[in-house]
Amino acid sequence: MAETDRRGLSIGLTSIGYDGEDADVLTGLPKPRIAPPPGTLVMTAEMCVAASAARLRVLGSTGATTALGRVLLCRVLEQGRLALAGPNTRRALHDALKLCRRHPLDLVLVDGAFSRIAPMAAVDVVVICTGPSRSLDCGELAGETASIAGILSLPRCPRGLSGPQRAASFITPEDIDGWAPGNMVLCSPVDLLAAHEPARTWASLLRAHSRGVRVFVRHPLPLAAAVINPTYPVETRNGGFEYCAVDSSLLRQSVEGAKRPVFDVLTDGLEPLVDAILRAGALMERVR
Amino acid sequence: MKPRRVLLIPLDPVHDVGLKMIHRHLMEHEHQSLLLAPDLPVDEIVRSARSYAPEVVLVSRTIGYGAGELLSRLIDALDQAGVRDHARVAVGGMAVRRELAAELGFDAGFGPGTTVEEAVAYVEGRQADNAGANPLRERIDLTSGHSYEWKHTRIRDLAAEIGQEALDWAMRRTSPGVRRAHLRTAMLDGGGEASQEARTEYLKLADPMILAGYLRGEPAPRTRFMTREEIGRGAADPKDAGSGAEAGPAEALPARWKKPRPAVFIQYGTGCPLLDSAHIKVAEAWGADGVVHFDPSWGARREGFLEGHVTHEEDGTVITPENLRLISASRAPHTLWQVRAHRGLNTPETVVLAASAGADLTKINIAYGSLGAGTDPERLTVDGVECLVLAAQHGLPYDVVTNEELCGVPSYKAFAAMLTVAWMGLYLGGRPVLQPLFCNSPEVMVGQQMDDNYVDFNVAKVIALRRIMDAPLWPGAPVGFLTHTGDRVQSATTTALHAALASSLGVDGVSIASSDEAYSGGPISAMARLDTLRATRESLRFFGNAGIAPTPQALEWAEILVERIEQTLEAAALRGSFVSSLYEGVFGSRQDGAYPGRAGRGTVTMR
Numbered sequence: 001m002a003e004t005d006r007r008g009l010s011i012g013l014t015s016i017g018y019d020g021e022d023a024d025v026l027t028g029l030p031k032p033r034i035a036p037p038p039g040t041l042v043m044t045a046e047m048c049v050a051a052s053a054a055r056l057r058v059l060g061s062t063g064a065t066t067a068l069g070r071v072l073l074c075r076v077l078e079q080g081r082l083a084l085a086g087p088n089t090r091r092a093l094h095d096a097l098k099l100c101r102r103h104p105l106d107l108v109l110v111d112g113a114f115s116r117i118a119p120m121a122a123v124d125v126v127v128i129c130t131g132p133s134r135s136l137d138c139g140e141l142a143g144e145t146a147s148i149a150g151i152l153s154l155p156r157c158p159r160g161l162s163g164p165q166r167a168a169s170f171i172t173p174e175d176i177d178g179w180a181p182g183n184m185v186l187c188s189p190v191d192l193l194a195a196h197e198p199a200r201t202w203a204s205l206l207r208a209h210s211r212g213v214r215v216f217v218r219h220p221l222p223l224a225a226a227v228i229n230p231t232y233p234v235e236t237r238n239g240g241f242e243y244c245a246v247d248s249s250l251l252r253q254s255v256e257g258a259k260r261p262v263f264d265v266l267t268d269g270l271e272p273l274v275d276a277i278l279r280a281g282a283l284m285e286r287v288r
Numbered sequence: 289m290k291p292r293r294v295l296l297i298p299l300d301p302v303h304d305v306g307l308k309m310i311h312r313h314l315m316e317h318e319h320q321s322l323l324l325a326p327d328l329p330v331d332e333i334v335r336s337a338r339s340y341a342p343e344v345v346l347v348s349r350t351i352g353y354g355a356g357e358l359l360s361r362l363i364d365a366l367d368q369a370g371v372r373d374h375a376r377v378a379v380g381g382m383a384v385r386r387e388l389a390a391e392l393g394f395d396a397g398f399g400p401g402t403t404v405e406e407a408v409a410y411v412e413g414r415q416a417d418n419a420g421a422n423p424l425r426e427r428i429d430l431t432s433g434h435s436y437e438w439k440h441t442r443i444r445d446l447a448a449e450i451g452q453e454a455l456d457w458a459m460r461r462t463s464p465g466v467r468r469a470h471l472r473t474a475m476l477d478g479g480g481e482a483s484q485e486a487r488t489e490y491l492k493l494a495d496p497m498i499l500a501g502y503l504r505g506e507p508a509p510r511t512r513f514m515t516r517e518e519i520g521r522g523a524a525d526p527k528d529a530g531s532g533a534e535a536g537p538a539e540a541l542p543a544r545w546k547k548p549r550p551a552v553f554i555q556y557g558t559g560c561p562l563l564d565s566a567h568i569k570v571a572e573a574w575g576a577d578g579v580v581h582f583d584p585s586w587g588a589r590r591e592g593f594l595e596g597h598v599t600h601e602e603d604g605t606v607i608t609p610e611n612l613r614l615i616s617a618s619r620a621p622h623t624l625w626q627v628r629a630h631r632g633l634n635t636p637e638t639v640v641l642a643a644s645a646g647a648d649l650t651k652i653n654i655a656y657g658s659l660g661a662g663t664d665p666e667r668l669t670v671d672g673v674e675c676l677v678l679a680a681q682h683g684l685p686y687d688v689v690t691n692e693e694l695c696g697v698p699s700y701k702a703f704a705a706m707l708t709v710a711w712m713g714l715y716l717g718g719r720p721v722l723q724p725l726f727c728n729s730p731e732v733m734v735g736q737q738m739d740d741n742y743v744d745f746n747v748a749k750v751i752a753l754r755r756i757m758d759a760p761l762w763p764g765a766p767v768g769f770l771t772h773t774g775d776r777v778q779s780a781t782t783t784a785l786h787a788a789l790a791s792s793l794g795v796d797g798v799s800i801a802s803s804d805e806a807y808s809g810g811p812i813s814a815m816a817r818l819d820t821l822r823a824t825r826e827s828l829r830f831f832g833n834a835g836i837a838p839t840p841q842a843l844e845w846a847e848i849l850v851e852r853i854e855q856t857l858e859a860a861a862l863r864g865s866f867v868s869s870l871y872e873g874v875f876g877s878r879q880d881g882a883y884p885g886r887a888g889r890g891t892v893t894m895r
Contacts, residue, residue, distance in 0.1 A: 018390035045390065067378075067389035067397045088363075088393035089372040115360035116393050118367035170334065170368040194368040196361050 001109075003270035005037045009106040014043035014086030016093060016120070017113020018068070033081045040076045041103055043096055045069045045085040054080030062099055064092035073099060084111060087119065090190075094122035107281065121190035125224040125280040126152060127273070130255060132246045133232035142254040145226055147202035149260050151192050152223040157185050157216035164216070170194055176204035181212030188219045224280035225273055226262045228252055292319045292411050295342035295375075297333055298326040299358060303350040306380065310346065310407045319411065330358075334365045337375075344411045345377040347394075352383050356392065363393045378410055425542055425622045427648070428551045428577060430760045430796040431685050431719045440756040440850065446857035447711040454866035455712055458673035462895045463888070464493040464591050465671040469636035469678065472593075476609070476644050494592030501594045508586075511606060514597040518562065519614070543575030543787075543821055545828040550790050550798040551624060552824060554817060555766065555805070557582025559600035561611045565618035570814045574821040578624030578648070580799065581615070583607045588632020589662070589887050593641065603811065607638060612645035624648045629675050630689060631657035633667070633888050636674040643682035649721075650679055650686040652713070655705030655875050659882035660692040665870035667888030673712065680718035687762050687797075688713070689723040694769065696730035696881025699749060700852035704860065705875040707756065707853065721760040721796065724749040726786050727769035730881060737845065742771060742782075743789060747838040748845035750793050755850055762797035763790050772801070776819055779803040784823035791828050792835035800824055 004011050013036055035054065036042060043062055044052075046069030055078035064071040064087035071086050073096075087093040093110065100108050110123050120126060130145055157164065164185040168175070171186070172195045186192065192201050205215060230248040233241040248264050256262045263273045296311055298304035304326045314321040322340055324333060337345065347362065349355045359379060366372050379389050380398035389397020396410055409415060438444035471493075474486035491502055500506040507513055543552040554576045556567045568579050584604030587593075597614060598606045605611060612627065619625055627642035628651035629635040635652070642650050654672035658665035679686050688709050690702035706722060713720040726746045732738045737745040750761060767786035772779040780803045790798035802816035860869040869875055876882030 016393060018387050047386075065376075065395055067386045067394055085390040088390075088395075089367050091373050113360070113391055113393060115357050116364050118364040119393070169370065170331075170365055172331065191368060194364045196364070 001036055001040070003274045004107060007274070010039060010041075010104065011036075012041040012043070012100045012103070012105050012108035013084065013111075014071075014093075014096065014108070015084035015111035015113065016086060016088050016116060017111070018083065018085045019111050019113075034084055035079050035081050036076050038076050038079055041100060041105060041108075042074050042076060042082070042084065043071055043086045043100070044074065044082065045071055048083040048085050049074060052080065052082040054078060054082045056082075060099075062087060062092075062096040064088070064096055071096065086110070088113075090119045090121045093119040097122055107277070115196070117190055117193045117196075121188040121219065121221070123221070124284045125222050125277065127225050127227060127277060128223065129227045129229055131229035131232060131251065132244075133229065136232070136246070138246075138251060138254040141251070142257075144199050145255050145260075146257055147198040148193070149223050149226070149257065150202045151189050151198060151205070152221055154186070154189050154192075154215055154217050154220065156220045157218050161185070161216065167191065171201075173197060173200040173204040176201065176208050179208050179211075179213045182214070184208075184213055184215045186215065186217045189217055189221045220284075222280050222284065223260065225276040226255060226260060227273065228255060228262060228264050230264065289317070289412055292344055293340070293342045294319055294321045294344045294346065294411055295337055295340055296321060296323040297328075297337075297345065297347045297362075298324065299347060299349040299355075299362070300351050301327040304348065306402075306407075307346065307348050309404050313404050313408055314411065317408070330361050330365050333362065334369045334371070337366060337371045338369050342371075342375050345371065345375050346407065346411070347377065347379045349379065349381040349384075355381070355383060359392050359394075367393075376410075378407075380407065425577075425620075427622050427624060428549065428796075429685075430549075430551060430624075430649070430721050430762060434760050434796075435758045436714055438757045439754075440854075443707065443756050443850075443854055443857060444711070446854065446861050447708045448715075449861045450708050450857065450866050450869070451711040451715065453864065454669060454708070455673060455715065457865070457867060458670050460895055461670045461892050463667055463670045463892050465633055465636055465667070465888070465891075466674045468493050468592060468634070469640050469674060472637050472640045476640070490592070495590035498590055498592035498594055501596075507598065508594060508606070510601040511594075511598050514562075514599050519597050540573050541575060541825075542577055543825040543828060544577070544791070545825065545832055547791060547828075547833065549794070549796050550762070550787075551577035551796065552787065552821070553578040553580055553624070553626070553762075553764075553797060553799040554821070555580045555582050555799065555801065556812075557584075557604045558811065559584075559602055559605055561597065561599065561605055561614045564605055564615050567812075567814060567817065568615070568618055568623070571817055571821065572620050572623055574818050575825050576623070576821060578626065578797070579619070580626040581605065581607075581612075581628065583628075585632075588634060591633050593634060593637060607634075607641065609641055609644065612641055612647075616645045616647070626651060626687075629679075629686070630691075631661035631663050631668070631885075633663065633671075633891075635668070635671045636678055639675050639678040639682065639684065643678070643684055647684065650675070650684050651689055651723075652676060652679065652686045652709065652720075653688045653690070653706065654709055655702065655870065656689055656691045658870055658885050659697065659876045660695045662885035663887045664889040664891075665884050666867050666892050668885070669867050669870070670892050671888075672709070673716075676709075676713045676716045676718055680713070680716045685719040685721055685760075686713070687721040687723040687764070689765050690725055691765060692876050692882055693725050693727065693729045693731060695876070695883075697876035698731045698852075698880060699724070699729070700849050701856050701874075701876050701880070703749075703753065703849070704853045704856035705870075708857070708860070708866065710757075710759065719760075721762045722753055723762050723764050724753060725765060725769065726763045726767040726789065728771045729769075741839075742768075742786065743836055744838045744842040745845060746786075746789060747793065747842040748849055750795065751842065751846035752849035752853070755846065756853070760797075761793075761795040762799070763795055764799035766799040766801035766805070768801070772803075772805075776803045776816070780819040780823035783820045784827035787824045788827040788831050789836050792831060 045066045056074040059073045062071045068085045087096045164183040167186045231245045296307040311323040376395045378396035379394045384397045386397045471486045471490040554571045556564045597610045626649040627647045629638035630651040652675045657663045658668040688706045710720040768782045771782045803819035804816040860874045
C-alpha cells in the first residue's frame with residue numbers, strides 16, 4: 001500500500017480471512033497493522049467498521065456476511081488502524097469485486113487467509129508468499145512453489161475447442177490419474193489447488209499430460225510473483241510462539257525459477273513487486 | 289418457524305456430544321437434521337454435503353491440534369463443491385472465537401459455553417432467547433427482603449440507649465464538614481447567585497491545598513488536571529481497546545451462579561478516572577455486580593474537595609464531582625456503585641457528591657473511621673450522624689464496616705459499635721447493611737480461631753449477627769483479607785473460597801479483591817481482577833445451592849460473640865457517652881490496636 005500510494009494509484013482492499021488484529025489468532029504473534037491511506041476503498045465486516053480507528057464512510061453493503069457481521073464497502077476518509085474481514089466464499093468475493101469495479105480503481109488487493117484458496121478463483125492475478133513458516137525444507141518449498149506456479153500457468157480454454165470434458169470443481173490427484181486422453185476443461189486453477197496438495201497434483205498433471213490429456217481453464221489465474229518471507233514462528237518452551245528467520249538469499253535461490261520472479265520485499269523493496277503485479281494485471285485486462 | 293435442512297459435521301474422533309444435543313433438539317422441533325459420524329475424511333464429508341444439499345452446516349471441532357488446517361481444508365472443499373452457494377456454515381468448539389471463525393472463513397463461530405438454544409437460534413436465523421439482557425444482570429437491592437427486626441431485645445435496647453445519646457449529642461453540634469456538605473448541595477443546584485455565594489462560603493472552610501486548586505488552578509501534589517482531549521476521548525472508548533472486534537468473554541455472565549445474591553463487588557481506584565472506567569468495564573464483563581470507589585487517604589485529611597477532572601499519580605482516585613460523574617457514566621445499567629464516606633474530614637460532603645453522581649451505596653462507620661482511620665472521634669460522630677441523615681434523605685443505603693478488626697479490635701467490640709451505628713441509621717430512616725469482615729484478623733491470629741479452617745469463625749460472625757437482627761449482610765472488605773500471599777493462584781483461590789462461603793451463608797453482598805491487591809501495595813492490574821472473578825465464578829458454580837458445612841465450633845463462638853457484644857454495649861451504656869466510649873476504648877482500646885484519630889480535632893462547635 002505504501003508503494004501504490006507513492007505512485008498515486010487508487011486501490012481497493014479486503015481479506016478472505018481476518019487481518020489487522022494485534023496478534024495472530026492462532027499463534028498470538030503480532031500481525032501487521034493495516035492502516036490504509038485516505039481514499040482507499042475497503043471491504044470489511046460491520047464489527048471491524050465499528051472498532052475501526054480509521055474514519056470510514058460506508059458506501060453500502062456488499063451482500064456478503066462473515067462471523068463478524070455483514071461485509072460493508074467503505075471509503076477511508078482519515079487514516080487509522082483497522083481490521084479486515086471480507087467476503088469469504090468464491091461467490092461472495094466475485095459479487096463483491098463486481099461491486100468494486102463500479103469505482104475507478106487501479107488495483108484491488110485481496111489478502112489471503114490461513115490455509116484457504118477457494119475464494120481466490122474470483123481474482124485476476126495471484127501473488128504467493130512462501131517461506132520457512134510453511135516448511136523448513138527449502139527443497140520442499142521450491143518443489144511446492146514450482147507446482148503451484150505450474151498449476152497457475154494452465155492455459156485459457158480456446159474458443160471452439162473440440163470435444164472437451166468438464167472437470168468437477170474439487171479435484172484430487174487421484175481424480176487426475178483417472179482422466180482419459182483428450183481435452184479437459186476446468187473452471188479455474190483453484191479447482192486443482194483446493195485439495196491442498198499442489199506437489200502431488202502437479203505430478204499427476206504432468207503424468208496426465210504425457211498420457212495425452214490437455215488441460216485448459218475457463219478462467220486463468222496467472223501468478224504475478226512469488227514473495228519470500230524468511231521468518232517463521234517457533235513454539236517456545238512455555239507454549240507461546242516467537243519469530244526466527246532463515247537466510248533470505250538461500251531461500252530465494254531455491255524458490256526462483258524461469259519466468260517466475262521472486263521478491264524479498266525487505267531486500268528488493270516494493271517497486272519490482274508492484275511492477276510485476278501491475279504488469280500481470282494489465283495482461284489480464286487485455287485478454288478479458 | 290420454517291423447517292430447515294441442517295447438516296451436522298463432528299470433526300473430532302469422539303467429541304460429538306454437542307452436535308448430538310443439537311441434533312436431538314432440531315429433530316424435536318421438526319427440522320431435518322443429518323448428523324454425520326465423527327472423524328470422517330474431508331472428501332466423504334463433502335460428498336454427503338453435496339448430496340444432502342443442506343441450508344445450514346454446523347461443524348464442531350474440540351481438539352486443538354491440527355484444527356486450523358482441517359477446518360480450512362473443509363471450508364475450501366465445501367466452497368469448491370458449491371455447498372457454500374446455498375448454505376451458511378458455522379463452526380463451534382473449545383478454541384473457537386468469532387475472530388478465529390472469520391479467519392477460517394466460516395459464517396459464524398460459537399465458542400465454549402454456547403448453549404443448544406444459541407445454536408438452534410442460528411439455524412433458525414434469529415437471535416437466541418438468552419442473548420441480550422441476562423435475567424441475572426439486574427441491579428440488585430441489597431436491602432430487600434430484610435425486615436430490620438431486632439431479635440435480641442436487650443442488645444436492641446442498649447444500642448438504642450447509646451445511639452439516642454449519640455444522636456442528641458451530635459445534633460447539637462456542627463463542623464466544617466457538615467457546613468461544607470450543605471454548601472456543596474447549594475453549589476450543585478445550579479449556577480445561580482445562591483450557588484455562587486455558597487461557593488464563596490465553601491472556600492472559607494477549605495484547606496489551603498484545596499483552596500489553591502480553586503483560586504489558582506494549582507493541582508494538588510502528585511495530581512494534575514486532565515486535558516480536554518483526554519476527557520473527550522471518553523471512558524471505555526472501544527477503539528482504544530485495539531482493532532479487534534470485541535472485548536470480554538462471549539457470555540458476560542455474573543460471577544454468581546444462578547443465585548440472585550450475593551452481589552459480587554470489586555474495588556477500583558487506579559488514580560485515573562479513565563483507567564478506572566476501563567477497569568470497571570473489564571470487571572463487568574467478567575462478572576462483577578458492583579464496584580467500589582477507592583480514593584487516596586490524603587483526600588480524607590484535607591477539608592474540602594477539589595473540582596475538575598483530576599488524575600493522581602498514585603493509588604486512589606481523587607473524589608471530585610467531575611471524576612465521579614465520568615466514572616458513573618461508564619457503568620453498565622446493572623452495575624452497583626459505592627462511594628465511601630467512612631472516614632476523614634469530608635464524609636457528609638461525600639454522601640452529597642455520591643448521591644449527585646448517581647451512586648447506589650455509600651459506606652458509613654463512625655467507630656472504624658475514628659479508631660482505625662485517623663479521624664477525631666468527636667468530629668466523626670458529628671459528621672457521621674450528618675452522613676446518616678443525608679444518606680436517608682437521598683435514599684442511599686450504606687454498609688457499616690468493621691475494618692477496625694484489622695487493627696486488632698476484637699470482633700465483638702467492632703460489632704457492638706456497628707450495631708449502634710446501625711440503630712442510629714435506622715432511627716434516622718436509613719437502610720444500613722452490616723459489613724462483618726471475613727479475615728484472618730489479629731484477633732484470630734492471637735486467639736487461633738482460624739488454625740484449623742477459615743470457615744467456623746466467619747460463620748460464627750454471621751450467625752451471631754443474624755441472632756441479633758434481620759439485616760442485610762455484606763462481608764468484606766475484601767473477604768479473605770490477610771489470607772492472601774503473593775502467589776497468584778493461592779490468592780485467587782482463597783478469595784474464591786471465601787466468596788463461596790459468603791454465598792453458602794446466603795448473604796446479600798461480598799467484596800472480593802484482585803489477586804495482587806492484598807499484597808501488592810500498589811497498582812492493581814486488570815489481569816489480577818480476572819483471576820479472582822474467574823476463580824469466584826468457578827467456585828460459586830461448584831457449590832451452586834449446595835453449601836459449606838461448619839463444625840459445631842461455629843455455633844459455640846457465635847454464642848460467645850453475642851454475649852460479648854451485649855457486654856460491650858453494657859459498658860458503653862454505663863459510660864453514658866458514645867463519643868467518650870470511643871475515646872476511652874470501649875469499642876476498641878489502644879491495647880487492642882485502636883487509636884482515636886486526630887484529624888479534625890477541635891473543629892466541632894455548637895450549633
